[in-house]
Amino acid sequence: MEKAKISSYQLFTLIFLFQIGSAVWFPVSLDAKQDAWLATHIAMAGGFCLFFMYYGLYRYYPDLPLTEYVQRVLGSVLGKGLAFFYVLYFTYVAASIVRDFGELLATIAYPTTPLFILNVLFLLVVVYTVYKGIEVISRTSEVLFVAMCLLLLSGILLIMISGIIHIENLKPVLEEGLSPVIKSAFAETLYFPFGQMVAFAMIFPYVKEREKVKRTGLWAVGISGLLLALVAAGNISILGLEHASRAQFPLLASIQSIKVAKFLERLDIYFILFVMIGGFIKLSLFFHVAVMGTSHLFQVKHPSHLAYPMGIVVLLVSMTTASSYTEYMEEWRAVYLPYIDSSFQAVIPVLLFIIAFFKNRKKAV
Amino acid sequence: MNRKGMFLFLLAISVCFLSGCWSKRELTDLAFISAYSLDLTEEGNYEATVQVINPGNITSGLQGGGGGASSPPVIVYSVTGENLSDMDALVTKKLSRTPYYAHTDLVVISDELAKKEGLPPILDELDRDIEFRTTTTVVISKETKAKDLLTTLTGTDRVSATKIVKTLDTTEKMLGENLRVNVHELITQITSTGKEPVLPSFTLKGDPLQGKTVNNxxxxELEAAPEADGLAMFKEGKLIDWIDGETARGTLWTLDKVQTTITSISWEKEKKAIAYKVMRQKTKVSATLTKGKPKLSISTRAEGDIAEVKVPVDLTDPHVIKKIEKELGKEIKSEIEKAVQQAQQNKSDIFGFGEVVHRTDPKAWKKLEKEWNDRTFAELEVDVKVEALIRRTGLVNNSLHTTLKKEGE
Structure with missing residues (x-):
């Protein structure tokens, strides 16, 4: 465990940027149709529950990251096995974020550049950041958070001024009843992005002000959740349900339809900045926890030495995971989301929490 | 490796990445496409035409004929093919530069293509392409080849794409018989079950051959010039009818798109004796369902001024004003009713009444959706209420006709 410390404000910015990181540009909870914003709210409630669980585990072992305390909870052998799988999971998520980015940039900005080059460039920056450690990531996120806020405010303002919002597109509310909304919330949105907070189980021990972790975390999850709901509602009211669900990147389509005073248009750069800032933080964090997990597990003295070699692993995984974007999305939807995500983000932490609860109660008695 | 070595190594590597611009395109190697048109050839293939801006000739002679410019401000290239991407590639056989579609302002689709093939086959490429913007305006060419609208050279605005788009904007604002629709809106309307699209149509007045030359x-007085000419009505993606004149304006009233316009009424047997300038208006469409049977009501509230009076009328009398307001209401109402009637005859819900019903009663809509256009919409009961308010009478109160009449007596 490196001797780094981050402040609770830094934690807030990290969680915020992490949450909206790749979720802001993906078509989130569109299975709920025009009630996507409602589904996001419901998923956010679920996200709070998950957060409480990760927080509960953190309270039992405030000095240890996830990969360490599983060994305390489950015993050395089983715990090490599980920690190893967690490391694999984090590595895979990091690779999938790299892939997401490469695909997005190849689609909208660099059509003739090979995906490999895009991924290499993005990873180079991230690997360097992770090499520098969590403090640097946190400080970067502190700076980027301000930029993100300015972008968000000006973006929302521009959208309102250009008058492209058609609230009536959100009607009828709950056309098919509540069940598809809840289904979409718990089948998809809960795990992406709220459940990905599991990575913070590795970050909480760094926080200086321990008593503030809960409040900061809840605020960050709440605000980013509301923002995601706003984006979901915005996309549908601007584009209409049909177009929003057909678009590969609904937010991009929304931003492209901004037209203010005949000269403020073609603001695609807004989208690219959203994506770069959020994605950079998200990838840095996942990659960081993967590196930290590995170094704990194999007792490597200087975790940062692992950054470059693991960067190559992430790069290769990101390239080989699927041969086309369609295949990649199908993989994500059919295997990754329902089985892997749900177990690593919800099922396993719940079990860990229950075991930890009984173990610690015994101790207390 | 020591720190310094590592640093230098990274620095050296970044040079390779930073200096290269993988997808760079020099400005001088780009052909800016200002407009794109699609026709149907006799063999049933597409004919795509791109209007390329001739950069040197845009800046010279901003006003009117352009004087010294010997070559035209735009050059037009046509190719035939079976799909749009194919034609985009084929057109490079004729162009010296890389075609660049991001600044395309206008897409013109010929009426023949819209009637026979319909729009859906050509829309996918426009939606999918990264360079092409979905905010581009779409226009239907009426009784002329779409290509002819691009080849015709225009006066004040030297690029005909700009001319057509600006004309649309202006006439939508001042007259309200045309409206600007972009690719995104068109696609949304085509895919919706409760709304059919309407597109603005342009025609070419004069000889297209004359229009091509700089002499034009x-x-x-231009020999040939494009002119806005009403609206095109669609059903299931195919052009089925034209909407002209007052009916077109009635359509815009219903769609709540009228900004300012002139409405005239007869007064004491004199036709179009009083002209009224609408300054602002709001139209609301709502639906009520009784036993699953929908009934639509349109309510319009317009505010404006008296623009012109051709007969002696006492405009200082509030009662007279009230009477004029009533007449105006009737006039606007008849425009709206005409528009609704034409749409009902064509069984095409261009007003989005279906969407209103969908929002009002989602369950009933499920049953109505299938036969909406062909049965329910065609037989729909539509109630129109118009309230026209006169706020001011311009710089004059009573017309000079009143004085003339007194002198006559």
Whole structure:
């Protein structure tokens, strides 16, 4: 465990940027149709529950990251096995974020550049950041958070001024009843992005002000959740349900339809900045926890030495995971989301929490 | 490796990445496409035409004929093919530069293509392409080849794409018989079950062959010029009818798109005796369902001024004003009713009444959706209420006709 410390404000910015990181540009909870914003709210409630669980585990072992305390909870052998799988999971998520980015940039900005080059460039920056450690990531996120806020405010303002919002597109509310909304919330949105907070189980021990972790975390999850709901509602009211669900990147389509005073248009750069800032933080964090997990597990003295070699692993995984974007999305939807995500983000932490609860109660008695 | 070595190594590597611009395109190697048109050839293939801006000739002679410019401000290239991407590639056989579609302002689709093939086959490429913007305006060419609208040279605005788009904007604002629709809106309307699209149509007045030459812009009265001409009505993606004149304006009233316009009424047997300038208006469409049977009501509230009076009327009398307001209401109402009637005859819900019903009663809509256009919409009961308010009478109160009449007596 490196001797780094981050402040609770830094934690807030990290969680915020992490949450909206790749979720802001993906078509989130569109299975709920025009009630996507409602589904996001419901998923956010679920996200709070998950957060409480990760927080509960953190309270039992405030000095240890996830990969360490599983060994305390489950015993050395089983715990090490599980920690190893967690490391694999984090590595895979990091690779999938790299892939997401490469695909997005190849689609909208660099059509003739090979995906490999895009991924290499993005990873180079991230690997360097992770090499520098969590403090640097946190400080970067502190700076980027301000930029993100300015972008968000000006973006929302521009959208309102250009008058492209058609609230009536959100009607009828709950056309098919509540069940598809809840289904979409718990089948998809809960795990992406709220459940990905599991990575913070590795970050909480760094926080200086321990008593503030809960409040900061809840605020960050709440605000980013509301923002995601706003984006979901915005996309549908601007584009209409049909177009929003057909678009590969609904937010991009929304931003492209901004037209203010005949000269403020073609603001695609807004989208690219959203994506770069959020994605950079998200990838840095996942990659960081993967590196930290590995170094704990194999007792490597200087975790940062692992950054470059693991960067190559992430790069290769990101390239080989699927041969086309369609295949990649199908993989994500059919295997990754329902089985892997749900177990690593919800099922396993719940079990860990229950075991930890009984173990610690015994101790207390 | 020591720190310094590592640093230098990274620095050296970044040089390779930073200096290269993988997808760079020099400005001088780009052909800016200002407009794109699609026709149907006799063999049933597409004919795509791109209007390329001739950069040197845009800046010279901003006003009117352009004087010294010997070559036209735009050059037009046509190719035939079976799909749009194919034609985009084929057109490079004729162009010296890389075609660049991001600044395309206008897409013109010929009426023949819209009637026979319909729009859906050509829309996918426009939606999918990264370079092409979905905010581009779409226009239907009426009784002329779409290509002819691009080849015709225009006066004040030297690029005909700009001219057509600006004309649309202006006439939508001042007259309200046309409206600007972009690719995104068109696609949304085509895919919706509760709304059919309407598109603005343009026609070419004059001889297209004359329009091609620089001579066309060297006289004060252009031999050939594109002109906005009503709306095109669609059903299931195919052009089925034209909407002209007052009916077109009625359509815009219903769609709540009228900004300012002139409405005239007869007064004491004199036709179009009083002209009323609408300054602002709001139209609301709502639906009520009784036993699953929908009934639509349109309510319009317009505010404006008296613009012109051709007969002696006492405009200082509030009662007279009230009477004029009533007449105006009737006039606007009849425009709206005409528009609704035409749409009902064509069984095409261009007003989005279906969407209103969908929002009002989602369950009933499920049953109505299938036969909406062909049965329910065609037989729909529509109630129109118009309230026209006169706020001011311009710089004059009573017309000079009143004085003339007194002198006559």
């Amino acid at each position: 812009v060297q006289s004060s």
